Amino acid sequence: MNVLIRLGYEIEITCGQPTEVIALLDPHPDLAGNMVRSSGVQIEPSVPNRTYIDPYGNSCLRLTAPAGAMRLSRDSLVEVEGRPDQWDETAQECSVSDLPDEALGYLLASRYCETDLMMAQAWELFGNVAPGWTRVRAIFDYVNSHLTFGYEHARATRTAAEAWRERVGVCRDFAHLAITLCRCMNIPARYANGYLGDIGVAPNPAPMDFNAWCEIWLEDRWFTLDARHNEPRIGRVVIARGRDATDIPLIHSFGPHQLTMFRVWTDEAHEAGFPALQ
Missing domain, CATH: 2.60.40.2250 (Immunoglobulin-like)
Incomplete structure (x- = not known):
């Protein structure tokens, strides 16, 4: 429906x-x-x-x-x-050589996603985790627990590596860190923003805002995941997609x-x- x-x-x-x-x-x-x-x-x-x-x-x-x-x-x-975001626990990673051209560019570093600075940390954390959906979920669970959300933590210039060190952020910081860690593990990841209301969840008393989340390439398609809320949600309406917030202000x-x-x-x-x- x-x-x-x-x-x-x-x-x-x-x-x-x-x-x-x-x-x-x-x-x-x-x-x-x-x-x-x-x-x-x-x-x-x-x-x-x-x-x-x-x-x-x-x-x-x-x-x-x-x-x-x-x-x-x-x-x-x-x-x-x-219906909520569609997840697939059987989804597998693609080798870099098998990635489609449209996904390949989303393995590269970008303004707010410094894969060069986070590479060693990512492999230390997730190198021994089973590849595919299990690894992706481990990354998103980690980001969700590692960062503390708060509008008072908003800073337009904060990068993924800075968010990881400071352990605070808003939804764009959660997205940037999850994207960076996925890219470090050769999993294409892109940034999305849009509208997300409180449909199917308890109402949030905070003023409504735009939201940021991630799209991750596994097997043959993009999956929507959200490191801040960390659960499938109903009613996402995408505004734009890009490498990170630089592309879609x-x-x-x-x-x-x-x-x-x-x-x-x-x-x-x-x-x-x-x-x-x-």
């Missing part, structure tokens, strides 16, 4: 001068057929804008933010599968900006109850 999810955002940034901006905030192009209803992107004040597809297949909004405040908002209803400005408003929502919904964004 599928579920309807109402999701969206209201974000305001302030720039001191006209500034080029790229934003990745809306569901991935793969989900275009899942869109039931949408307000479309609302931009205040209205400025010329366009979307393009980046090398990773993500939809990017491009515009020039004026000096002063600019607000971006969108309210959508999306239909997705109502929610908002990237080519000059300084201040975030002056941030609101995100992701809730199970019914089409009959879809009031306009307030």
Whole structure:
């Protein structure tokens, strides 16, 4: 059975001068057929804008933010599968020589995933663990227990090696560390972000936020795993995928900006109850 999810955002940034901006905030192009209803992107004040597809297949909004405040908002209803992330305890690793071209690049180091710094540690921890799903689960269990989550620990420049040393982080740090350890073990791993509501789990009283998780290549496909929550979840809606957070920033400005408003929502919904964004 599928579920309807109402999701969206209201974000305001302030720039001191006209500034080029790229934003990745809306569901991935793969989900275009899942869109039931949408307000479309609302931009205040209205400025010329366009979307393009980046090398990773993500939809990017491009515009020039004026000096002063600019607000971006969108309210959508999306239909997705109502079952949790699909795991397969029998899934096996591929030898590097058998990996498809699309997965091979996700073995390499990237801005926040320093495989060169973590290689020895990864093999010490997981070299004797049975390869395949067992090894992947061991990595995610380790990251989940090694790091302490807290919004107060957020730091945009923290790398996987730094998170491992500091033992704290937010969801992107959990993802970066798990990705790095998998890559060190020759398991392709990529970074994903998107919407994840409290569907099928106890409500979290913290304000809603975007989430980051991982996609791991085993056998012949990508599997979704989440080192922070560390269990299959219902209702993930992917925004973008890349090597790490560098490739898919929610908002990237080519000059300084201040975030002056941030609101995100992701809730199970019914089409009959879809009031306009307030």
